[in-house]
Amino acid sequence: MIVKALKKGHSLQTEDGRELLGPDATKGERTRVRILDEAVAVASEGGVGAVTLGPLAERLGMSKSGLFAHFRSKEALQVDVLKRAAERFTEVVIAPIREEKDKPKRLGLFFSNWLDWLEHPSLGAGRGSCPVMAAYFEFDDVPGPVRDQAAEHSAQLYDLIRKLARIALPEADEDAVAATIDGLALSHLMRFRLMRDGKARAHTMKAFDALLKNPPLKDA
Amino acid sequence: MIVKALKKGHSLQTEDGRELLGPDATKGERTRVRILDEAVAVASEGGVGAVTLGPLAERLGMSKSGLFAHFRSKEALQVDVLKRAAERFTEVVIAPIREEKDKPKRLGLFFSNWLDWLEHPSLGAGRGSCPVMAAYFEFDDVPGPVRDQAAEHSAQLYDLIRKLARIALPEADEDAVAATIDGLALSHLMRFRLMRDGKARAHTMKAFDALLKNPPLKDA
DNA sequence: GAATAAAACGAACGGTCGTGCTATTCTTCT
DNA sequence: AGAAGAATAGCACGACCGTTCGTTTTATTC
Numbered sequence: 352m353i354v355k356a357l358k359k360g361h362s363l364q365t366e367d368g369r370e371l372l373g374p375d376a377t378k379g380e381r382t383r384v385r386i387l388d389e390a391v392a393v394a395s396e397g398g399v400g401a402v403t404l405g406p407l408a409e410r411l412g413m414s415k416s417g418l419f420a421h422f423r424s425k426e427a428l429q430v431d432v433l434k435r436a437a438e439r440f441t442e443v444v445i446a447p448i449r450e451e452k453d454k455p456k457r458l459g460l461f462f463s464n465w466l467d468w469l470e471h472p473s474l475g476a477g478r479g480s481c482p483v484m485a486a487y488f489e490f491d492d493v494p495g496p497v498r499d500q501a502a503e504h505s506a507q508l509y510d511l512i513r514k515l516a517r518i519a520l521p522e523a524d525e526d527a528v529a530a531t532i533d534g535l536a537l538s539h540l541m542r543f544r545l546m547r548d549g550k551a552r553a554h555t556m557k558a559f560d561a562l563l564k565n566p567p568l569k570d571a
Numbered sequence: 572m573i574v575k576a577l578k579k580g581h582s583l584q585t586e587d588g589r590e591l592l593g594p595d596a597t598k599g600e601r602t603r604v605r606i607l608d609e610a611v612a613v614a615s616e617g618g619v620g621a622v623t624l625g626p627l628a629e630r631l632g633m634s635k636s637g638l639f640a641h642f643r644s645k646e647a648l649q650v651d652v653l654k655r656a657a658e659r660f661t662e663v664v665i666a667p668i669r670e671e672k673d674k675p676k677r678l679g680l681f682f683s684n685w686l687d688w689l690e691h692p693s694l695g696a697g698r699g700s701c702p703v704m705a706a707y708f709e710f711d712d713v714p715g716p717v718r719d720q721a722a723e724h725s726a727q728l729y730d731l732i733r734k735l736a737r738i739a740l741p742e743a744d745e746d747a748v749a750a751t752i753d754g755l756a757l758s759h760l761m762r763f764r765l766m767r768d769g770k771a772r773a774h775t776m777k778a779f780d781a782l783l784k785n786p787p788l789k790d791a
Numbered sequence: 792g793a794a795t796a797a798a799a800c801g802a803a804c805g806g807t808c809g810t811g812c813t814a815t816t817c818t819t820c821t
Numbered sequence: 822a823g824a825a826g827a828a829t830a831g832c833a834c835g836a837c838c839g840t841t842c843g844t845t846t847t848a849t850t851c
Contacts, residue, residue, distance in 0.1 A: 534754025565785030637799035
């Protein structure tokens, strides 16, 4: 069974349009999602490379082969883990900003949500960090479908940032602004999780506010 | 035999002060460095976690057990790989900025060198990226000596950036500046290596120049 | 050059990994 | 309720992993 992620509506659905997780979902579809959610938690703690069949099956109370049957291969599982994590990201970070009707303010809301996501990932119970971001660096030089998936997600996210920047700061150079914002999030994760810097958020927000106030201008 | 890395002089030496690599170095010391250099190349391509004994030994034309004998464990090897990579970083990125006698200009030189390092790591032959940066995200939630080493290096580097920022931009908030610069380097690596964005450097430098022109100020 | 120490090897171990098979249990649909 | 099909379990395999051990080769020291 092939499942695809939708860009809008933040839900998974099968090829024929039925919702996963809903009561009309098939047994296999439901456990499939259960597996992926647990796998995202594992990936949050040890990276996508740490998503391994045996231990994952044990965490779920099922057999390794039973789990394996849901995915053609481990690589396919890892790709789906990334997709599922991106889904979560959309739900938690991107979707809520639509409630802000003052569109120029959406950039700040997006960034704030992003930091929340990095500090308190809904999965991993405080012991994990964003698996997608980790995959950016884990697979950046490892060719294969996992790398491709990570690259696609990073490109989509980067486009979104540019778009939000264009609306919020019409006179700014959107590429330079996006580079700075993207970097602030990456650096924030590093300072917060690796260095355990309690002031990480304050420093990140100060830099972000300064960027909004004096952004790089076009043709400067 | 215990080897320690020096912060100054960018060379390895043994506990009794003899230089490694010099003609008076012992056989074991020389091959030890050879192993680490090759291991850094491997780590550049696949991350520190990809440093594995068998394939590494084969690349070096030696036996797995002979290689293993140089390190008490695989973890110790990985830690030393990180140390060696940090050594290289010091040689290529940090040491040369001392030649700039106009100290405020050192920040820009440092950043430029950093981007050079990320784009053309002396090891990995174009197929690898900075292993230390990758380790930041690979091990940020994996307790152990490898994580500790990565954390220590990130803290040292972050301190250096703050110090350079303080000299270059005395009126600026050094923490916010450091966060932005650190982030720009991380984001640059992502755009250059994962997204293969040919314009990455131009965008990064534009953002950096804008930061120097309008940095976040203290107590703003 | 002989004695001693260091370094490298080869083979083997226990363990874990991903992946095929076949059989069994459970859903789902008529 | 029963047939058809999906989902899961059990088991085995080959490959690779880190590590150990005893032996052999190579450096170093006297």
